[in-house]
């Protein structure tokens with residue numbers, strides 16, 4: 001599949017806290033980095049989302065259940081855990097979208113972030129978005145579903161994502177749910193300049 005000038009790549013939450021050693025590690029989360037890095041040069045429009053929570057975010061639970069609404073403290077704004085993975089090659093001119101900044105509201109989707117992503121993309125003439133990153137069942141899924149709802153043609157780059165997979169099978173279920181909603185699944189090797 002050819003990448004067009006009207007395509008955007010959305011890299012979801014490839015942050016230290018979602019990688020092994022972080023506060024809310026995704027199994028093999030860091031394995032997405034060498035898959036994503038070569039893709040960055042192929043796209044004219046790059047969006048990096050990041051979870052960017054206040055210290056009192058409503059999803060922080062003591063103890064956490066590691067499920068929706070009940071997470072350990074993670075990705076506190078400006079903390080080392082919230083930094084992008086050190087090997088991810090974030091260009092200086094990439095668009096960075098922060099989300100989950102309201103203490104009282106969960107916000108898994110990049111389209112719920114700041115600055116408003118849908119407006120930014122439409123303003124640049126983007127019609128197709130390719131989604132990758134962490135975690136498949138939460139921020140990747142919700143970003144892809146919102147992309148469809150916003151009228152974009154959405155592709156999931158499946159091998160450039162990893163899931164929490166708790167409970168077991170939840171990542172595969174998330175892919176199925178995205179497909180049902182009209183998201184198309186592709187593989188990084190399918191994408192050509």
Ligand code: VGL
Nearest residue numbers: 013051134135138139140
């Ligand atoms: C995420 C759980 C809590 C994610 C963010 O990036 O998928 N998951 N906050």
Ligand code: ZN
Nearest residue numbers: 051059075100
């Ligand atoms: Zn979060």
